[in-house]
Amino acid sequence: MEYETVIGLEIYVALPTRSKLFCGCSTAGGAEPNTNCCPVCLGLPGALPRLNRRAVEFAVMAALALGGTVQQECRFDRKTCFSPRLPKGYRIVQCDHPLALGGSLELDFPDGSRRIKLERVCLEEEAGRLVRGGDGASVLVDYNRAGIPLLKIVTKPELRSGREACLFLEKLHAVLLEAGIAAVKPEQGVLRCDAGISLRPAGSQETGTRTEVRNLHSFCAVEETLNAEAKRQAEILRQGGRLVMAACHWDGxxxxTVPLPAGEDSSGCRYFPEPDLLPLRLERFFIEAMRRRLTV
Ligand SMILES: [Zn+2]
Structure with missing residues (x-):
């Protein structure tokens, strides 16, 4: 049987602000570990987040550049997970009330041009980083990255191959670069993505069992990984086997693709409204000012 690949991407882009999303700590790279931290981004008792206006401006500009509809009110949620990368025990994200809905990118694929639609654009904070110790056995944590503003862009599952996913990311990067939002070198970890991939019989509309491949850092890795994962799934289905829904990462x-260890697959994550931040209301004149800034 012939199978059709169905791919949706969740792309994370670090916004080029000088300070973090909810505190004044520097976002500059290259600092000594755990020196760009404060009670807010470490989640110490009594510390309260305060939203970075520049991050909101960049996020609105990005959403507009992608043709999205910026919502006049969006909200923040806590995504609680047990992970050493989260000093607070949660990350502040946007769940049911994102910054923008919709949008799309027109792409020239080898078999013709197609418009890939976006689901939503959210403003979130980054987690800390795990670093392997020099002895190879220990793991260290660096919270300099925790709290850096991220734009999360979620596509509809409309991509059909690793090649298409790669072309989509290249186009997305070009659009954000032109809008002054993305850094020039995506492989420096400022643009990364998670990909949901499943197969279905060619021509059908049903949804197959999905694998989520996490933390893809380069456009080439995306293409290679997704093509390999599609092949793996097709082999299992052709042999009459059953796929298991799983989160995994790419062993280059x-x-x-290798399944993530239990506890790192976000199945244990819970969301609830962030009580320390008010809903973010964006006036129309502010959104229009950001639109003008894009065209300057
Ligand atoms: Zn801080």
């Missing part, structure tokens, strides 16, 4: 050396 062995060229295979």
């Amino acid at each position: 050396k062995r060229k295979v």
Whole structure:
């Protein structure tokens, strides 16, 4: 049987602000570990977040550049997970009330041009980073990255191959670059993505069992990984096997997807409204001012 690949992407882009999303700590890279931290981004008792206006401006500009509809009111939520990368025990994200809905990108694929639609654009904070210790056995945490503003762009599952996903990311990067939002070198970790991938019989509309491949850092890795994962799924289905819904990462050396260890697959994550931040109301004149800034 012939299968059709169905791919949706969640792309994370670090916004080029000088300070973090909810505190005044620097976002500059290259600092000594755990030196760009404060009670707010470490979630110490009594510390309260305060939203960075520049991050909102960049996020609105990005959403407009992608043709999205900026919502006049959006809200923040806590995504609680047990992970050493989260000093607060949660990340502040946007769940049911994102910054913008819709939008799309027109792409020239080898078999003709197609418009890939976006689901939503959210403003979120980054988690900390785990670093392997020099002895190879220990793991260290660096919270300099925790709290850096991220734009999360979610596509509809309309991409059909690793190549298409790669072309989409290249176009997205070009659009954000032109809008002055993305950094020039996406492989420096300022643009990364998670990909949901499933197969279905060619021509059908049903949804197959999905695998989520996390933390893809380069456009080439996206293409290679998704093509390999589609092949793996097709082999299992052709042999009459059953796929298991799983989160995994790409082992670049062995060229295979590997399931994430239990507890790192976000199945244990819970959301609830962030009580320390008011809903964010964006006046029409502010949104229009951001639109004008894009065209200057
Ligand atoms: Zn801080």
